[in-house]
């Protein structure tokens with residue numbers, strides 16, 4: 001593992017040479033947008049118990065309490081804006097032919113920053129799913145008028161379209177992420193504690209398949225000793241510099257898909 005001495009020439013060379021690049025993000029990439037992480041000092045799991053809010057059992061026991069928590073998070077996220085880390089990832093994507101963004105985040109900030117098709121391993125807080133028919137739909141009303149919200153078609157409870165503890169990931173999302181990890185030449189792992197499987201296995205799968213793996217985090221994590229380099233610092237500072245220097249090396253190439261990292265609107269208030 002290279003020292004966390006910053007963006008070295010070797011690191012730039014390896015990332016620049018990578019034909020297939022994957023970026024894996026966790027809640028740390030949204031921290032500078034004002035969205036709390038889960039396990040940090042001010043993390044959500046410090047104030048609330050995951051088991052009481054982010055499980056199917058909790059929802060079945062008290063759907064109103066769980067929806068009140070998600071309504072609170074949705075309001076926080078609606079006030080947030082993509083930060084320079086999200087924007088740098090979208091910019092990097094527009095300069096890469098083979099690029100996958102895999103996120104554990106449900107906040108939708110990558111899409112708002114211009115990322116075209118993030119693989120949302122844990123779902124999206126702006127979608128809801130009917131508990132009877134299983135149909136998923138956008139639910140952008142903020143704040144929610146009815147808590148818990150119900151399906152307009154059949155009247156059954158809606159649930160957040162997110163992955164709760166103990167639930168499987170959406171099969172198609174995990175398959176895409178797993179394939180991306182197995183076939184990439186390099187992976188940037190940004191703002192995740194690498195504690196929650198199966199997402200946390202993706203950097204090791206990439207490494208095992210020969211990829212150059214770099215972590216960007218304000219602190220070292222359990223995978224730091226298993227990957228190639230750790231850049232210790234805030235994603236909102238490191239990523240813009242890293243992308244600038246990568247693109248400078250590549251002649252500041254024009255985006256492959258002009259206008260591809262246009263931002264999208266935030267959810268309605």
Ligand code: APR
Nearest residue numbers: 026027028031037038039104191192193196217218234235
């Ligand atoms: N820049 C870079 N990294 C940061 C920043 C920042 N500005 N701020 C915090 N971090 C790092 C923390 O050091 C930590 O390693 O982001 C990570 C956040 O870790 P967690 O709070 O555990 O969040 P995450 O890794 O996304 O959790 C994974 O667990 O609770 C479930 O479903 C939830 O998707 C989530 C999953």
